[in-house]
Amino acid sequence: MDLKSYIVELNAKIESTLDKLLPPKTQYPGMLYDSMRYSLFAGGKRLRPVLTLATVEALGGNLEAALPVAATLEMIHTYSLIHDDLPCMDDDDLRRGQPTNHKVYGEATALLAGDALLTHAFQVLGTVQTGITSDIMLRIVGELAKAAGAVGMVAGQMADMENEGKQANAETLAFIHANKTGALLTASVRIGALFAGASEEQLQALTTYAQRIGLAFQIQDDILDVVGETAKLGKAVGADAAHAKSTYPVLYGLEESRDMVRRLTDEAHQALQASDLAAVRLHEIADWLVSRDN
Amino acid sequence: MDLKSYIVELNAKIESTLDKLLPPKTQYPGMLYDSMRYSLFAGGKRLRPVLTLATVEALGGNLEAALPVAATLEMIHTYSLIHDDLPCMDDDDLRRGQPTNHKVYGEATALLAGDALLTHAFQVLGTVQTGITSDIMLRIVGELAKAAGAVGMVAGQMADMENEGKQANAETLAFIHANKTGALLTASVRIGALFAGASEEQLQALTTYAQRIGLAFQIQDDILDVVGETAKLGKAVGADAAHAKSTYPVLYGLEESRDMVRRLTDEAHQALQASDLAAVRLHEIADWLVSRDN
Structure with missing residues (x-):
């Protein structure tokens, strides 16, 4: 499935x-x-x-x-x-x-x-x-x-x-x-x-997984906001950013934000692998959350 | 004390x-x-x-x-x-x-x-x-x-x-x-x-006690509202009642409401006595709640 x-x-x-x-x-x-x-x-x-x-x-x-x-x-x-x-x-x-x-x-x-x-x-x-x-x-x-x-x-x-x-x-x-x-x-x-x-070790690994995908999810939201706005308004990202509320793209730029999402998602996968869980769905959810476009 | x-x-x-x-x-x-x-x-x-x-x-x-x-x-x-x-x-x-x-x-x-x-x-x-x-x-x-x-x-x-x-x-x-x-x-x-x-029997007795004082407390509030208003406005209770929101005095009259408070308080005391508790303070609280004038 x-x-x-x-x-x-x-x-x-x-x-x-x-x-x-x-x-x-x-x-x-x-x-x-x-x-x-x-x-x-x-x-x-x-x-x-x-x-x-x-x-x-x-x-x-x-x-x-x-x-x-x-x-x-x-x-x-x-x-x-x-x-x-x-x-x-x-x-x-x-x-x-x-x-x-x-x-x-x-x-x-x-x-x-x-x-x-x-x-x-x-x-x-x-x-x-x-x-x-x-x-x-x-x-x-x-x-x-x-x-x-x-x-x-x-x-x-x-x-x-x-x-x-x-x-x-x-x-x-x-x-x-x-x-x-x-x-x-x-x-x-x-x-x-x-x-x-879960054992305490598994709980720790899963906590790391969740914190990483939680933040990646939010940065991805911030990115989609910027990209969406750019497309809609037809103006440069930088121009929005000066007036927009604080987001990761505003603070770190779009490329660095995308890198952060990738790094966080990698760390989420690694946390699961290290804890030896049969966590196929959790891996899939991590990828899904950051590949979505809405 | x-x-x-x-x-x-x-x-x-x-x-x-x-x-x-x-x-x-x-x-x-x-x-x-x-x-x-x-x-x-x-x-x-x-x-x-x-x-x-x-x-x-x-x-x-x-x-x-x-x-x-x-x-x-x-x-x-x-x-x-x-x-x-x-x-x-x-x-x-x-x-x-x-x-x-x-x-x-x-x-x-x-x-x-x-x-x-x-x-x-x-x-x-x-x-x-x-x-x-x-x-x-x-x-x-x-x-x-x-x-x-x-x-x-x-x-x-x-x-x-x-x-x-x-x-x-x-x-x-x-x-x-x-x-x-x-x-x-x-x-x-x-x-x-x-x-x-508490034993289940004590829990039942205390529940009865609490329900009775809870309702007595509320009816007493309703009574104080009416009495307060009467004194303040200098007009008959009945005249207020016709326009007031629903309260025990409105539905049952002032005297019957006072009787209800007395009956409920008696029932609260009885519930405690039947359960054989050293509940001096609970008895006192029951009396205090309905004797207060504010």
Whole structure:
């Protein structure tokens, strides 16, 4: 099976799991559950749960049993998108071509749907029976909360906001990327590793893998922004760069950024090879993330 | 020691615990941590962690070890206040006479501070060492998330919002009270009970106690609203009631509401007596909640 079919197959499992884990639309107050489901089932690559499940598989763990745990990563990611789109944040009307949550349900409901999705992730982890020990599940709770919270994703979001319209330096840019997107991507892999009983050495290797692809993914995003803009606006990259918000191409130039993506992806592959894992899908995902053109 | 001194003493311990559990203000991005701390240290009765700790004590558990767990109840309560005060929700400028979080830090930071406090509660539960088993700590994670989330506090908030300006019926009003405030108050007691190793029978009795005082507390709030208004406006209660939002006095009348508070408080006392607990403080708290005049 090629990677694309593999991801399609996993996504079907992930969506059916999410459907079972959420309160039904018919339960009172239904609009809250409608609103949670609207954003949760709005499509997307489901990269985070896919990473969790591919990691479980690489370690010979039980993929089916891991589904509810993997689904919590998508709940957290979706809550962050709903809150990011709110008028007081990025004020976006559209996401993937569809009206954002607050455009459909109103700001108050969107705020509550985000709060509820965030909380629901921990309700699932605290109550689901998956066959792993409470020691490990509790460690997963800590991993997820740390990656999502005050010293993870929310810190990255805050730093990004504080640096809007400013020319952030390399250190600040690295902090934003490592936290705003990197922390949850890394947690996706680490949680799969913990679930499947990885050794500390394997966990370290997988953490390196995840950190490298997380940053490569983000730099690739930055590159696509620049390349896309150049094509669209028909003007030189350098001219944009002077006014654009801080990105890797702005700070390091386009060629050096492309080199960084290549180096990071190589390091991700090396980390997997050194740890002696049957991690074909993880290798494929690393290549896919940086070869995509959207 | 009288109850007031007992609560003052507990509050000092709770605040010092919260201070230790939060990232320091000096850590980057500092404004996020400032904003979290601003609302967390804005005063208040700290009723939820006090209930947790008094329950631990009633069962002979280790009060000092329970402090970080009790503190998570206050993080959840504070996040809910920050989000409730936002312009898209109740749009409040003041809380306890001080500017609300978003008036000081802006809406985006207030939103993120709420998100971070909610997430931090689970980070603490997932990582803190308190001497209890992972089985029990994981059950506490589930209790807290369920009480705070999509079938608990957030559902109550949503139902309250949907019924604004309407005359809710008895069933809807009971749903709102049981979820918006009742769920987290009940969880405060149940989490203390789980922490201290309560038997299932004791857990049941304490749950009944918490549900009764939670509802009595809310009805007493409704009564104080009416009585306060009557005194202030100098007009009959009935005249207000016709236009007021749904409350127990509106639905049942003032005298019947007062009877309900008395009955619920009696039932709370009885639940404790039947379970043979040394629960002096819990008895005192039940009486205090309904005798207060603010």
